[in-house]
Structures are given as C-alpha cells and as structure tokens.
Amino acid sequence: MGRDSDVLQVSVWRGASAQGRYRTYEVPAQENQTVLDVVSWIQHYADASLTYRFACRVGMCGSCAMMVNDQPRWTCRTHVRKVVKEGKVRIGPLRNLPVIKDLATDMDPFFDKWVTAGGVHAPSATRDEPIPPVNPEETARLEASAGIECINCAICYAACDTVAGNPDYLGPAALQRAWTLLNDGKHGARDQILDAVSGTGGCHNCHSMGSCTAFCPNDLDPMSAIAGLKRETARTFFRRRRG
Amino acid sequence: MRPARAHPLWLAFVLHRVSGLALALFLPLHFWVLSLALTQPERLNRFLSFTEQPIAKLAEFGLVFLLAVHMFGGLRLIALEWLPWSAPQKTLAAGAVSVAALISGAFFLQVV
Amino acid sequence: MLDLRLYMLQRITALIMAPLTLGHIAVMIYAVQGGLTAEEILGRTQGSIFWFLFYGSFVLAVSLHAAIGLRVILHETLGLGGWALRAATWGIAFLLLAMGGQAVIAVTWSGGA
Numbered sequence: 320m321g322r323d324s325d326v327l328q329v330s331v332w333r334g335a336s337a338q339g340r341y342r343t344y345e346v347p348a349q350e351n352q353t354v355l356d357v358v359s360w361i362q363h364y365a366d367a368s369l370t371y372r373f374a375c376r377v378g379m380c381g382s383c384a385m386m387v388n389d390q391p392r393w394t395c396r397t398h399v400r401k402v403v404k405e406g407k408v409r410i411g412p413l414r415n416l417p418v419i420k421d422l423a424t425d426m427d428p429f430f431d432k433w434v435t436a437g438g439v440h441a442p443s444a445t446r447d448e449p450i451p452p453v454n455p456e457e458t459a460r461l462e463a464s465a466g467i468e469c470i471n472c473a474i475c476y477a478a479c480d481t482v483a484g485n486p487d488y489l490g491p492a493a494l495q496r497a498w499t500l501l502n503d504g505k506h507g508a509r510d511q512i513l514d515a516v517s518g519t520g521g522c523h524n525c526h527s528m529g530s531c532t533a534f535c536p537n538d539l540d541p542m543s544a545i546a547g548l549k550r551e552t553a554r555t556f557f558r559r560r561r562g
Numbered sequence: 563m564r565p566a567r568a569h570p571l572w573l574a575f576v577l578h579r580v581s582g583l584a585l586a587l588f589l590p591l592h593f594w595v596l597s598l599a600l601t602q603p604e605r606l607n608r609f610l611s612f613t614e615q616p617i618a619k620l621a622e623f624g625l626v627f628l629l630a631v632h633m634f635g636g637l638r639l640i641a642l643e644w645l646p647w648s649a650p651q652k653t654l655a656a657g658a659v660s661v662a663a664l665i666s667g668a669f670f671l672q673v674v
Numbered sequence: 675m676l677d678l679r680l681y682m683l684q685r686i687t688a689l690i691m692a693p694l695t696l697g698h699i700a701v702m703i704y705a706v707q708g709g710l711t712a713e714e715i716l717g718r719t720q721g722s723i724f725w726f727l728f729y730g731s732f733v734l735a736v737s738l739h740a741a742i743g744l745r746v747i748l749h750e751t752l753g754l755g756g757w758a759l760r761a762a763t764w765g766i767a768f769l770l771l772a773m774g775g776q777a778v779i780a781v782t783w784s785g786g787a
Contacts, residue, residue, distance in 0.1 A: 480567070480572075481750070484749070484750030484751065485675055485749060485750050487675065488675075517677060517678040518677055519675050519676070519677050520675070521676075521677065521678070523676045523677065523678055523680070523681035524675060524676050524746075526575050526578075526579075527571065527575065527639055527642055527643070528567075528571055528572045528574075528575035529569065529570075529571030529572060529575075530567065530569070530571075530572060532571075533569045533571075533572075542571075546642055546643045547646075549643045549644070549681070550643060550644050550646065552678050553643075553644060553678075553681075553682060553685070556678060556682050579747065582740075582743050583743075583744070583747060585740070586740040586743060586744055586766075589736065589740060589770060589773075589774070590769070590770070590773055592777070593733075593770070593773035593774045593776065593777040594773060594777075596777035596780055596781055597773070597776040597777045597779075597780040598780070599712055599715070599716055599780040599781050600776075600779065600780035600783075601780075603712050606712045607711060607712045610709075610710040610711055610712060610715075611709075613706075613710055614709060622702075622706070626699060626702060629695060629698075629699065630695075630699065633691075633692060633695045633696075636688050636692075637688075637692060640685060640688065640689065643685075644685075670700065670703065671703065
C-alpha cells in the first residue's frame with residue numbers, strides 16, 4: 320500500500336435539502352477502496368457528525384445508495400478508482416428524495432409508492448389448503464423471477480427523470496414490484512394491481528427512457544417490467560369497458 | 563444534479579419529445595396558412611412562392627425529418643410496450659423497417 | 675397525470691396517424707416537385723371526399739395527440755397541475771381542432787373556388 324501519500328479531494332453534501340452545501344474533505348487514497356470506505360473514513364477521522372446509511376457492505380441490503388459524481392450508485396460496491404476524476408469525487412444524497420441530513424434521504428415516499436402500486440402480497444389460499452406448486456419454467460413465473468432480486472436501493476428511482484418531473488409517478492421499483500406480483504401465481508389480487516398502476520401516477524407516465532435499467536446495480540430491467548404493465552392494462556382496457 | 567443520460571434510450575426519448583413539441587408548435591401556423599386558401603388565395607400564393615427560397619427548403623426538410631423521426635420513434639415505443647418480443651427480435655424488426663423505408667423512399671424519389 | 679384512458683387515447687391516435695403520416699409525406703414529396711402553387715394544391719384536393727376524410731381524420735387525431743403530449747410537457751417541465759392543466763389540455767385540443775378544421779374545409783370543401 321505505497322500510495323498513502325496520494326490524497327483524494329472528496330466533496331460531500333452536508334445539511335438538509337434547502338440549506339445544505341458541498342464540503343470538501345481530504346481523504347487518503349488507497350489501492351483498493353470503495354466509495355462507502357471513503358464516507359466511513361470521513362466520519363471516523365474527519366467529522367464524526369457526518370450522517371449516512373449502510374448495513375451489509377456487500378450489496379445485499381440496498382441501504383447505502385448515494386449520488387457519486389451525480390450518478391446514482393451502490394457505494395459499497397463502487398470502487399473509487401472507477402469513478403475518481405483527477406483525484407476528485409463528489410458524493411451526494413440520492414436524487415428525487417427529500418434529504419433528512421447529509422447523505423441520508425427520507426425513503427418514506429419511495430416505500431409508500433410500493434404499497435400504492437399494490438406491492439403488498441395478498442394470499443390466494445389459506446394455511447389449511449395444500450401449497451400450490453410453482454413451476455419455475457412457466458412463462459409468467461420467469462417474468463416474476465426476473466424482478467424479485469430487487470434490493471430496494473432506490474437507485475432506479477433516483478435515476479428516473481420522469482420521477483423528477485412528476486412527483487406523483489410511482490417510479491420504476493414500485494412498478495417492477497407490481498409486475499412481479501402480477502405474474503406471481505400465488506398472488507390473489509391481480510385486478511387490484513392493474514387498477515393501482517392505472518391511476519394518475521401509474522405505469523402510463525413512463526417514457527421508456529431506460530435510466531432505471533441502465534443504472535440498476537443488480538442488472539434488473541424495470542423498464543421492461545413497466546412495459547409489461549402497460550401491455551396488460553391495455554389488453555384489459557376494452558374488455559373491462561365492455562364488462 | 564444531472565445523472566448521466568447519454569445512453570441510447572434516453573437520447574431517443576429526448577428526440578421524441580423535442581420533435582413532438584416542435585411539430586405541435588408548427589401545427590397552428592400550418593393550419594393558418596392553409597386556411598388562407600378560402601379567405602385570401604393571393605396571400606397564400608405569395609407565401610407559397612416564398613417556399614422557393616433555400617431557407618424555406620431547409621425548413622421543409624427539417625419538418626419532414628421531425629415528422630418521420632417522431633413517427634418512427636412513436637412506433638418504436640408502441641412496439642416496445644405492446645409486443646412481448648425479445649430485445650434482439652426488436653432490433654431486427656427496427657432494422658427491417660428502416661431498410662424498407664430507405665429502399666421504398668429511394669424508389670419513390672426515383673419515380674416522381 | 676396520464677391515466678390509462680389518456681394513455682390509450684394517445685396510443686390509438688398514434689396508430690391512426692402512422693399510415694396517414696406516411697401518406698402525407700408521400701404527398702409532400704410529390705407536391706413540391708416543380709414548386710407549390712395554391713391552384714395546384716386546391717386542384718388536387720377541392721371537392722374530394724377522399725382528401726376531406728384523409729385530412730379530417732388526421733386533424734382530429736393530431737388535435738387529441740398533441741394536446742395530450744403537450745399536457746405531459748406542461749406538467750413535467752413547468753409543473754402545471756390541477757384545473758390549470760386540465761384547462762390547458764382542452765384548450766390546446768379545441769384550438770388545434772378549430773384551426774385544423776378550418777384548414778381542411780378551406781382546401782377540400784368548396785369545389786367551385
């Protein structure tokens with residue numbers, strides 16, 4: 320580790336949404352270090368009052384997402400050397416969410432929209448009935464399986480320009496959750512999902528700009544999931560009008 | 563804050579929005595000029611002779627370009643949303659449509 | 675801001691206009707050969723039921739399509755919402771329909787002009 324003499328210029332957002340500003344810290348550069356390591360170093364050795372969120376440090380819990388050089392990223396799996404530009408890194412709180420303090424955003428709007436999009440599981444059978452088998456090769460199950468690895472990190476939500484312009488829009492994560500449940504054979508509230516994603520903030524506001532899919536750290540494809548919701552709601556549009 | 567948007571689908575979105583906005587703003591002018599045919603035909607003819615200017619020709623080219631780009635961009639969106647095709651199938655379909663449009667367009671320009 | 679109803683209206687008008695747009699571009703390429711004159715345009719279109727229906731449905735579809743599209747831009751870019759957004763959507767649709775209707779009537783209706 321002979322590069323300790325090298326120093327990173329790290330500017331970090333301090334404060335809440337309105338009165339905050341970027342403050343610059345000098346952090347020793349390491350051969351191997353993640354953006355989360357840099358944030359932790361600042362809190363340990365430069366300013367103990369720095370507020371941020373993390374838990375697992377291995378890309379499973381989805382709590383450490385931040386804006387790194389204005390791109391939404393999971394900081395625990397983002398190496399500094401991949402994002403550093405001329406020795407400088409800029410770290411801010413996730414976009415499209417209210418900032419509580421420093422790098423910690425208020426995630427309530429994000430999770431409230433999960434529920435609004437019909438994201439709560441509704442059982443289709445009671446505990447007294449036999450467990451219906453799930454065929455992993457079935458088409459609908461393949462669609463559902465494609466989206467269940469979501470870790471709720473809100474990176475797609477921060478990347479989405481439609482969310483930025485339209486605060487009521489449910490956003491990619493919540494709609495992808497709705498799509499997985501719609502394709503889940505054990506979900507009992509299919510029609511409620513189609514209604515929930517057809518309102519004023521629903522899937523039809525999506526412009527397929529694809530930033531969600533481009534930025535998802537788990538390589539999921541929310542844009543195609545939302546397209547699936549549009550297809551299903553369009554399919555039922557005439558049927559329901561008649562019925 | 564501006565996250566990186568320089569990926570193809572985002573640029574396609576911008577092209578679709580800008581072309582749609584430009585066409586919508588052009589429409590009232592277009593309608594007004596045509597309705598001169600009923601009320602002031604000589605004024606319509608004066609306007610039409612202005613379209614012989616190179617600058618007007620350039621503007622016409624721009625409008626046709628915007629119209630074509632908005633139409634194919636829109637068909638791309640509908641295909642993306644409504645046709646449950648795989649990504650390579652969609653690329654092939656888009657390629658086939660553009661080649662067909664190119665060939666038939668060139669043919670059309672030859673015959674008229 | 676866009677619910678299923680407006681979304682379907684936007685997509686259906688788009689599908690109606692796709693062939694009309696191709697036809698319109700073809701007519702444009704044909705018509706500008708050798709310059710444009712009012713007599714040439716009107717000679718082709720006036721008194722023609724076909725062109726009346728062609729451009730009539732085009733104007734109807736584009737009025738709805740453009741109004742919904744501009745509604746999205748007004749909301750996302752300028753933050754317009756509520757009754758102002760509704761009024762703007764209807765206003766744009768009626769303006770385009772009125773002006774477009776006048777233009778269609780001007781170029782296709784009076785065969786004797």
